[in-house]
Amino acid sequence: NNNKFIFPKGFLWGAATAACQIEGAYDVDGRGLSTSDIHKFEAGLNRRELVEDEHTSVSLAKAVADKDGYYPKRYGNGFYYRYKEDIALMKEMGFNSFRLSISWSRIFPNGDELEPNENGLKFYDKVIKEIVNAGMEPIVTMLHYDIPLNLVTKYGGFRNPKLIDFMMRYGKLLINRYGDKVKYWIPFNQINLIQYCGFKSLGILRDKTENFQEDQYKAIHNQFIINAKLKEFAKKHNPDIQIGIMLADCTYFPHTCKPEDVVFTMKRNRMQYFFADVPLRGEYPGHMLRFFKENNININISEEDKITLRENTSDFLAFSYYYSRTLDAEKNTMDAASVSDNPYLVGNDWGWTIDPLGFYNSLSQYWDRYQKPIMIAENGFGHEDVFEEGTVHDDYRINYLKEHVLSLAEALQDGVEIIAYLTWAPIDLVSSGTSEMSKRYGFVYVDLDDFGKGTGDRFKKDSFYWYKKVIESNGAKL
Numbered sequence: 001n002n003n004k005f006i007f008p009k010g011f012l013w014g015a016a017t018a019a020c021q022i023e024g025a026y027d028v029d030g031r032g033l034s035t036s037d038i039h040k041f042e043a044g045l046n047r048r049e050l051v052e053d054e055h056t057s058v059s060l061a062k063a064v065a066d067k068d069g070y071y072p073k074r075y076g077n078g079f080y081y082r083y084k085e086d087i088a089l090m091k092e093m094g095f096n097s098f099r100l101s102i103s104w105s106r107i108f109p110n111g112d113e114l115e116p117n118e119n120g121l122k123f124y125d126k127v128i129k130e131i132v133n134a135g136m137e138p139i140v141t142m143l144h145y146d147i148p149l150n151l152v153t154k155y156g157g158f159r160n161p162k163l164i165d166f167m168m169r170y171g172k173l174l175i176n177r178y179g180d181k182v183k184y185w186i187p188f189n190q191i192n193l194i195q196y197c198g199f200k201s202l203g204i205l206r207d208k209t210e211n212f213q214e215d216q217y218k219a220i221h222n223q224f225i226i227n228a229k230l231k232e233f234a235k236k237h238n239p240d241i242q243i244g245i246m247l248a249d250c251t252y253f254p255h256t257c258k259p260e261d262v263v264f265t266m267k268r269n270r271m272q273y274f275f276a277d278v279p280l281r282g283e284y285p286g287h288m289l290r291f292f293k294e295n296n297i298n299i300n301i302s303e304e305d306k307i308t309l310r311e312n313t314s315d316f317l318a319f320s321y322y323y324s325r326t327l328d329a330e331k332n333t334m335d336a337a338s339v340s341d342n343p344y345l346v347g348n349d350w351g352w353t354i355d356p357l358g359f360y361n362s363l364s365q366y367w368d369r370y371q372k373p374i375m376i377a378e379n380g381f382g383h384e385d386v387f388e389e390g391t392v393h394d395d396y397r398i399n400y401l402k403e404h405v406l407s408l409a410e411a412l413q414d415g416v417e418i419i420a421y422l423t424w425a426p427i428d429l430v431s432s433g434t435s436e437m438s439k440r441y442g443f444v445y446v447d448l449d450d451f452g453k454g455t456g457d458r459f460k461k462d463s464f465y466w467y468k469k470v471i472e473s474n475g476a477k478l
């Protein structure tokens with residue numbers, strides 16, 4: 001054994017996916033278009049200078065009408081047709097949990113219908129049954145970057161309070177239908193990542209907003225309200241259900257020990273903690289109210305909203321962790337996308353650094369701040385794999401994951417309550433940020449390229465056998 005620490009009995013080991021990155025079948029069984037369907041793959045993209053998908057009404061209409069471009073998230077990795085095979089592979093690795101998301105536009109194709117699409121629901125009936133039968137705890141995200149497109153064009157996305165009703169209808173339906181099988185629910189994937197995901201997670205078109213920042217925070221406020229109301233609903237339905245809030249961890253380090261860097265970093269860090277402070281503590285922190293005032297952001301938080309938030313705090317904090325960044329008070333701004341590199345760390349082709357100590361730091365910071373159970377909703381290493389003789393020798397992925405599991409063990413020894421460790425991802429899938437297939441994360445290789453060419457067949461990588469051993473030994477053999 002190379003890890004002396006014994007993980008708690010019943011610790012959840014597994015991995016995570018998103019509907020729009022795996023399912024494909026975008027126009028099958030009545031599914032409507034979503035924000036993910038118009039993220040085109042651009043050959044020759046600069047992997048280090050990514051501008052995440054932003055849209056105007058013109059670019060959106062162009063993408064919908066485009067007959068020549070390749071839109072990988074419409075096709076995913078074929079999970080819609082191969083889910084049994086994929087779940088069997090996860091079972092073989094010994095998973096006792098699997099995080100997946102449900103595609104809203106499969107259930108309500110336009111998002112605003114009164115009645116759901118039964119054919120869409122039938123697919124998830126089968127998938128959830130398969131997961132449970134394989135001995136895994138399904139962990140379900142309700143919205144992972146795929147808003148029904150009609151809610152963007154007709155209603156302007158989440159800044160419109162009507163989306164509270166639409167998403168409540170969808171969320172209540174899911175809880176009613178699957179609440180006896182699914183204990184852990186994450187209504188919104190990475191709720192804080194608004195700097196990159198104004199379109200795909202909030203549904204805001206840049207030409208339809210006069211004050212983008214204000215609209216972003218209005219949309220977030222509506223998502224906070226939905227999160228709280230779903231918690232209220234779930235508890236009445238079945239008190240065992242756990243509703244989580246999820247962050248993409250962006251805990252920064254000061255670039256130097258200059259007091260200016262240290263204080264600036266603290267301010268930026270609390271700007272991202274804010275996205276968990278409201279759902280976990282039940283109120284807006286004073287520094288954010290000041291930020292709103294000084295930046296012409298008017299959210300209109302009603303007394304009723306304040307009560308809803310206060311009385312329905314989330315049960316757990318889920319977060320994804322990939323890399324760390326630093327902040328330099330002279331070079332960086334309060335814009336969350338403005339960051340500096342850490343000269344002490346190396347990264348992958350996309351510049352995502354390897355920093356397992358940063359992971360330990362984040363786990364500790366969150367626990368000290370909230371004292372609520374933590375779920376590692378994603379952790380993984382994107383790499384261009386070499387497929388040879390039916391497999392991939394991905395020691396770089398094994399090393400990355402091993403170091404991060406050791407950080408997990410450190411945090412557990414400090415008493416941090418951790419529910420689950422879910423890697424990104426069980427199987428290769430389409431990249432969220434770049435729509436590439438060649439940014440691979442899986443334990444299982446999928447024979448598809450960036451243009452969807454290939455058989456789609458699945459092959460076990462070296463990391464498959466490594467993770468199997470980790471799970472079998474409950475974290476003792478890394």
Ligand code: BG6
Nearest residue numbers: 018189382430431432433434439
């Ligand atoms: C997280 C997302 O931000 O990071 C996933 O929740 C995503 O959807 C993952 O796939 C990795 O990002 P990328 O851009 O490498 O796919």
